[in-house]
Amino acid sequence: MKVLLTGATGYIGRRLKEKLLDEDINLRVLARNPKSVRSDVEVVKGSTFDIHSLEKALEGVDVAYYLIHSLQEKNYRELDKISAQNFLNAAIKQKVKRIVYLGGLGVKEHASEHLRSRIETGEILSSRPDEIETVWIRAGVIIGSGSASFEIVRHLTEKLPVMVTPKWVNTLAQPIGVDDVVSYLAKAKDIALKKSVMVDIGSEIMSYKDMMLGCARALGLKRWIFPLPVLTIKLSSYWLNFFTPVPYNVAKSLIEGLSSEVIVQNDNAKRYFPDISPLSYEDAVKQAIREMEENQVLSRWSDAKGKEEEEFNNDISDALFLNRQTLPIKGVSKERLYRTFCAIGGDNGWFSYNWLWEIRGVMDKMIGGAGLNRGRRDPYNLRVGESLDFWRVEDIKVNERVLLRAQMKVPGKAWLEFKIQGDEFIQTAYFYPRGLLGRSYWYALTLIHYFVFPDMIHSIMNKAKQ
Numbered sequence: 001m002k003v004l005l006t007g008a009t010g011y012i013g014r015r016l017k018e019k020l021l022d023e024d025i026n027l028r029v030l031a032r033n034p035k036s037v038r039s040d041v042e043v044v045k046g047s048t049f050d051i052h053s054l055e056k057a058l059e060g061v062d063v064a065y066y067l068i069h070s071l072q073e074k075n076y077r078e079l080d081k082i083s084a085q086n087f088l089n090a091a092i093k094q095k096v097k098r099i100v101y102l103g104g105l106g107v108k109e110h111a112s113e114h115l116r117s118r119i120e121t122g123e124i125l126s127s128r129p130d131e132i133e134t135v136w137i138r139a140g141v142i143i144g145s146g147s148a149s150f151e152i153v154r155h156l157t158e159k160l161p162v163m164v165t166p167k168w169v170n171t172l173a174q175p176i177g178v179d180d181v182v183s184y185l186a187k188a189k190d191i192a193l194k195k196s197v198m199v200d201i202g203s204e205i206m207s208y209k210d211m212m213l214g215c216a217r218a219l220g221l222k223r224w225i226f227p228l229p230v231l232t233i234k235l236s237s238y239w240l241n242f243f244t245p246v247p248y249n250v251a252k253s254l255i256e257g258l259s260s261e262v263i264v265q266n267d268n269a270k271r272y273f274p275d276i277s278p279l280s281y282e283d284a285v286k287q288a289i290r291e292m293e294e295n296q297v298l299s300r301w302s303d304a305k306g307k308e309e310e311e312f313n314n315d316i317s318d319a320l321f322l323n324r325q326t327l328p329i330k331g332v333s334k335e336r337l338y339r340t341f342c343a344i345g346g347d348n349g350w351f352s353y354n355w356l357w358e359i360r361g362v363m364d365k366m367i368g369g370a371g372l373n374r375g376r377r378d379p380y381n382l383r384v385g386e387s388l389d390f391w392r393v394e395d396i397k398v399n400e401r402v403l404l405r406a407q408m409k410v411p412g413k414a415w416l417e418f419k420i421q422g423d424e425f426i427q428t429a430y431f432y433p434r435g436l437l438g439r440s441y442w443y444a445l446t447l448i449h450y451f452v453f454p455d456m457i458h459s460i461m462n463k464a465k466q
């Protein structure tokens with residue numbers, strides 16, 4: 001069976017790819033940023049907005065997975081309709097037999113803008129049942145290490161013993177563990193079908209308040225929650241932005257979704273997938289915590305790049321400003337030095353003036369950015385494309401180079417590079433300013449750079465020697 005997977009750099013797609021690679025199928029991936037996909041799979045570079053690449057990716061395919069959304073764009077609802085229509089047309093043209101799509105639970109009339117867009121996508125993908133079958137799987141809150149909903153619940157539960165929350169904490173939902181979602185998706189390509197089908201999946205029905213209390217139990221904590229009717233979506237989004245890793249726009253679309261019930265509307269999960277019994281909520285939470293403790297987090301909500309590769313100008317030689325520090329490599333192996341700078345960020349800190357990085361993180365959060373809370377997926381290893389505090393890993397050359405691209409709110413483009421060249425260790429901060437504000441920003445930081453960057457390179461070297 002030839003299978004095409006889209007969204008393979010995203011939270012669900014990354015995990016599904018690993019599962020599909022274990023199966024006896026011929027897997028191909030469509031990716032806008034092929035560098036973010038491991039090289040053990042056939043990759044077609046392209047996007048659902050580029051018909052040519054889409055048709056090429058779908059050529060000879062039996063089953064195509066659609067795990068895409070444009071949530072990071074302002075006009076995502078319109079874009080998602082076009083994207084789904086392009087996909088459907090190309091799949092029919094290439095005689096694909098089945099599309100498998102994962103959308104969100106919800107009833108269109110009461111759904112938030114985000115959920116409505118997910119429903120519209122499903123409607124488009126299943127709009128020509130005589131020409132192509134569609135398995136439209138719908139999940140609500142997905143519980144797993146690195147999932148946005150779980151990260152929110154976990155951060156709030158861990159940080160706040162007493163919570164005053166908006167009244168939506170009493171809304172009912174039907175969460176499901178990410179491993180179960182991936183099992184349904186993997187099996188969806190094989191099930192016998194007479195027609196297109198919508199399959200709602202979920203574990204037990206519970207309120208968001210119960211989820212937070214269940215998470216507290218799994219973490220061995222005692223928590224008190226008091227719902228208040230006066231907290232608005234905007235205020236709650238700022239609250240989540242500040243106390244959890246999700247930035248304001250993600251928090252807002254999630255909170256809007258939380259005001260309407262997301263529970264299973266049909267029993268097709270049992271009918272078509274009798275072998276799958278979803279884990280209970282608390283077991284899914286425990287499994288997520290275990291993965292985090294054992295550094296086995298496969299994907300995170302912040303993994304998707306959200307843009308075409310071309311929109312990331314990786315040509316750091318364009319930078320107008322730079323701060324370069326160099327040290328000779330003595331008394332330490334290059335491999336060890338590489339491993340040390342690869343471990344930068346997250347709980348390991350920034351090796352120098354951590355309190356200044358913390359302040360920068362808080363400032364970023366205050367203006368709706370990601371701040372430092374995203375941390376690292378793994379304390380030692382990095383992967384191209386993944387987030388690292390308020391950076392994204394742009395390039396890795398093993399035992400040679402790591403290039404980070406700033407994702408904090410900054411008036412321009414900024415990179416931080418660690419490089420081993422010959423017998424030298426070179427650390428460079430690059431900056432391409434946007435207008436006068438960008439230039440003023442760089443000059444305003446001159447004094448801070450004067451202290452931070454030399455200290456940083458020395459700390460990395462010393463740490464490597466230890």
Ligand SMILES: NC(=O)c1ccc[n+]([C@@H]2O[C@H](COP(=O)([O-])OP(=O)(O)OC[C@H]3O[C@@H](n4cnc5c(N)ncnc54)[C@H](OP(=O)(O)O)[C@@H]3O)[C@@H](O)[C@H]2O)c1
Pocket residue numbers: 006007008009010011012013030031032033036046047048049066067068069070083102103104105118139140141142147148149300301303304305306307308
């Ligand atoms: N995560 C959840 O908690 C959850 C819950 C319920 C349902 N779902 C559903 O599951 C599906 C996948 O969600 P996710 O959380 O895995 O999403 P995600 O992490 O945001 O990933 C989105 C993926 O889509 C790719 N993409 C976006 N636009 C594209 C385009 N025009 N052409 C090609 N690729 C494109 C992204 O690639 P880049 O890396 O290039 O940006 C990324 O790989 C969605 O339909 C979502 O509604 C998710």
